[in-house]
Amino acid sequence: MLGLAWVLAYLALLGGVGRGLEALLMLSFYIPPFVTGMGLLFTFQSLGKPIYGVPGILLAWALHYTPLAYALLRPSLESVLPLLRAARAHGVVGIRRLRVLLPPLFPSLLSIGGVLYLALLGNFGVPAVLGLPAGVYTLPTLAYARLNSPLSQDQLGEAAALGLALGILALPALLLRPRPLLEAVPREALVLKPLFRLTFALYALLALLLSTWGLLREALLNPYTGGFEPAFWAALDLPLVQKGLGNSLLLAVGAAAGVTLLAMALRPFPRALRQLRATLDLHYTLPGTLLGLGLILLLASTPLYATVWLLLLAYLLHFASLALRSLEAGIGVEAKVVAARVHGLSLGRSWFRVGYPLLLPQARAAFFLVFPLAFSEITLSALLYAPGAETVGVAVLGALNAGLYREAAAVGLLLTLLSTLALFTLGGRRW
Known part of the structure; x- marks a missing residue:
């Protein structure tokens, strides 16, 4: 490679x-x-x-x-x-x-x-x-x-x-x-x-x-006749796929919004943001299997175990460093906040009226960087999901194991489309 x-x-x-x-x-x-x-x-x-x-x-x-x-x-x-x-x-x-x-x-x-x-x-x-x-x-x-x-x-x-x-x-x-x-x-x-x-x-x-x-x-294509016969509706009719798409959507939005808000809250404190990001870098860099097994060992006896909330916690820990790094990229914001304070605004009002509006492009980038990764995440999901808390990745693997290849391919194409939209969103000149 x-x-x-x-x-x-x-x-x-x-x-x-x-x-x-x-x-x-x-x-x-x-x-x-x-x-x-x-x-x-x-x-x-x-x-x-x-x-x-x-x-x-x-x-x-x-x-x-x-x-x-x-x-x-x-x-x-x-x-x-x-x-x-x-x-x-x-x-x-x-x-x-x-x-x-x-x-x-x-x-x-x-x-x-x-x-x-x-x-x-x-x-x-x-x-x-x-x-x-x-x-x-x-x-x-x-x-x-x-x-x-x-x-x-x-x-x-x-x-x-x-x-x-x-x-x-x-x-x-x-x-x-x-x-x-x-x-x-x-x-x-x-x-x-x-x-x-x-x-x-x-x-x-x-x-x-x-x-x-x-x-x-x-x-x-229909595998027997070769005719044009999309399998998207058949895939979306599968209960496991419906459940997986719903759970993945909620988890991805929750994780992306949560880590972005955390990064925004810490942005006025650059030292604390850097220290937390350095700590959370390990959760993203190390294999997700380690994080998943660690959470199982730590939380197996708690009410969080075998719930969708354990998956959300895992996603937050795994993807937080990406959002923190995105918000660290806001260069020159502190100087403009200082200028606002010189003109009489308090620290809080300076950030809300000057600092945070300037950081919106980085915040959008952080959200759309984490969202597709969390939506299609499979390593943590395969280890931590429970009945009723399946994700779309687990649903695709289940469809493959059941021999539903056309349905699995259809969901894979939907995930590919989502990834394409996310890539061009992140690469757009507007942001």
């Missing part, structure tokens, strides 16, 4: 790739991972080549997480391009140029590798869709299986042991802190190559096609 992200970043810089093509690439990351897994499953089934097991998991992970690695790597690569031009001027060409690029990029590559390692270590959705049917387990899916196994003598103890192993494996990556980036080279200084831009676009389209073609074919 790092190598592929490197190639894409290089193509993007020398090809002059803009926000439109980058949004096309990032859409593969915004699509929920388990939906990407379903899309690959149906796409390759339509070609007569099932892709269960390790190959399917690796391909789904590559398609889903390469855009994340690209987004993190591109600024670092842009900062060292002057070294590449200097090396070319001194006759260093071909593979030897890596000796020039790698040393200054190594800290960033190490940090990005740690981010990818944690993301893959804790991913549940892709192995659940492509691994469990083939008997291929990862630690998150194994913990889920142990927790729900009627044959296990100590379900919670076995799941907790697996969670401990997951935490131990995650520790090395926590030591890889992000490194500050060098100043990027101005875009005008680059010699743009249209062929590189075309190659970048072809990869982005291919990745998106692999993830969505199977979903479209399965959800829109």
Whole structure:
């Protein structure tokens, strides 16, 4: 993934790739991972080549997480391009140029590798869709299986042991802190190559096609006649899907609104906001399986256990750091609040009349960043849901396990549409 992200970043810089093509690439990351897994499953089934097991998991992970690695790597690569031009001027060409690029990029590559390692270590959705049917387990899916196994003598103890192993494996990556980036080279200084831009676009389209073609074919066409017969209404008629959509909507709105309001309330106190965000970063960075198992161990004897409120608490803890980071991005607000106080307004009125209106773009971005992630969340939901508190991710897995492939694909397309709208909302110039 790092190598592929490197190639894409290089193509993007020398090809002059803009926000439109980058949004096309990032859409593969915004699509929920388990939906990407379903899309690959149906796409390759339509070609007569099932892709269960390790190959399917690796391909789904590559398609889903390469855009994340690209987004993190591109600024670092842009900062060292002057070294590449200097090396070319001194006759260093071909593979030897890596000796020039790698040393200054190594800290960033190490940090990005740690981010990818944690993301893959804790991913549940892709192995659940492509691994469990083939008997291929990862630690998150194994913990889920142990927790729900009627044959296990100590379900919670076995799941907790697996969670401990997951935490131990995650520790090395926590030591890889992000490194500050060098100043990027101005875009005008680059010699743009249209062929590189075309190659970048072809990869982005291919990745998106692999993830969505199977979903479209399965959800829109009758598998026996090949006629156009959308399965959306049949999917929405399923009681589990109805319950899952309703619960996910309430949980996503509650979580997104809750963490956004918390960030807004703490914004007048930057030090407290930074300290809380640094603490909550662990809840987002570490595998969600750890958070889910920890909440089960802590709250199994309380009234919160096996209710939708436990899921809401888990979502708030998991996604809070994203909203706090979004509100930290409001630069220069304090200076304007100070100016308002100089003109006679109290601290509270200064923030409500000057500070908070200026932070509304960041607050909207925080809400629409958290909402689609919470709506399609599956790792915490699979561990913490109870009868009556199912989410849409749990409903999709239930439909797949019951052989309702067309209905599962239809719901996956709806989640993909939601992710697309969220991406373009976040990327809109208006905000």
